[in-house]
Amino acid sequence: MRNANVTIKKIFCFIFLAGICSSGLRSQDKMGAIKNLVDSGEFIFHAQTAMPSSGPTKQLTSEYDVRVSKNSFVSHLPYFGRAYSAPYGSGDGGFNFTSKEFEYSSTTRKKGGWEITIKPKDVADVREFLLTVSENGYGTLQAMSNNRRPISFTGFVTEPKEPTDH
Numbered sequence: 001m002r003n004a005n006v007t008i009k010k011i012f013c014f015i016f017l018a019g020i021c022s023s024g025l026r027s028q029d030k031m032g033a034i035k036n037l038v039d040s041g042e043f044i045f046h047a048q049t050a051m052p053s054s055g056p057t058k059q060l061t062s063e064y065d066v067r068v069s070k071n072s073f074v075s076h077l078p079y080f081g082r083a084y085s086a087p088y089g090s091g092d093g094g095f096n097f098t099s100k101e102f103e104y105s106s107t108t109r110k111k112g113g114w115e116i117t118i119k120p121k122d123v124a125d126v127r128e129f130l131l132t133v134s135e136n137g138y139g140t141l142q143a144m145s146n147n148r149r150p151i152s153f154t155g156f157v158t159e160p161k162e163p164t165d166h
Contacts, residue, residue: 031135037159038114038133041104042069044160045131045141047153052081054149064153066129066141067160073099073118075129077141081149095143097123133157 037043047064051057058080067074077095099120106116109132116131125145133139141153 033159034133034135034137034157035114037157038106038116041106042160043157044068045139045153045155045157047077047141047155049154050078050080051152051154052149053151054082055080060153065155066131068104068118069160071100073102073104073120075099075126075143077143077153079143079148079151081151095126095145097126099123099126 045066045068047060047066049057049059060078064077066077075095075097079094097120099122101120101122103119103121104116106114109115113132113134116133118129118131120126120128125147127144127146130142130144131139132141137157139155139157141155142150143153144150
């Protein structure tokens with residue numbers, strides 16, 4: 001009877017340790033996948049929360065995202081905050097545009113993760129987007145404009161499921 005208990009405990013410990021090791025491998029696989037997305041410059045940032053410079057944080061209930069590919073940078077984000085001027089004829093008030101000419105650069109952060117800077121050259125009102133991505137794919141995007149106060153978004157990065165060139 002005593003030998004059976006020892007054997008059961010050994011099996012339980014083996015299964016427990018195998019589970020811990022495999023979860024560590026999965027997190028390393030995810031970190032590698034996120035690194036590949038950042039390095040390739042092809043990913044989607046899904047915004048979940050908007051944090052204006054002033055005012056309360058807003059949970060986003062619709063799908064808002066930023067799609068980055070080699071050929072285009074597509075932003076579909078809302079804006080909450082103060083605008084100093086608005087272009088004539090604009091009605092949406094958000095960061096809704098497609099840029100075909102932009103600078104993309106990424107650097108590795110000291111504490112892990114990446115900092116990505118995207119500067120559209122063919123969109124008049126947008127100065128830059130600064131995206132900080134953690135090793136597990138969560139990120140914070142700060143959108144900076146020439147005519148509006150900055151706004152930040154939290155969310156996560158995924159690989160594009162369909163072509164990002166629209």
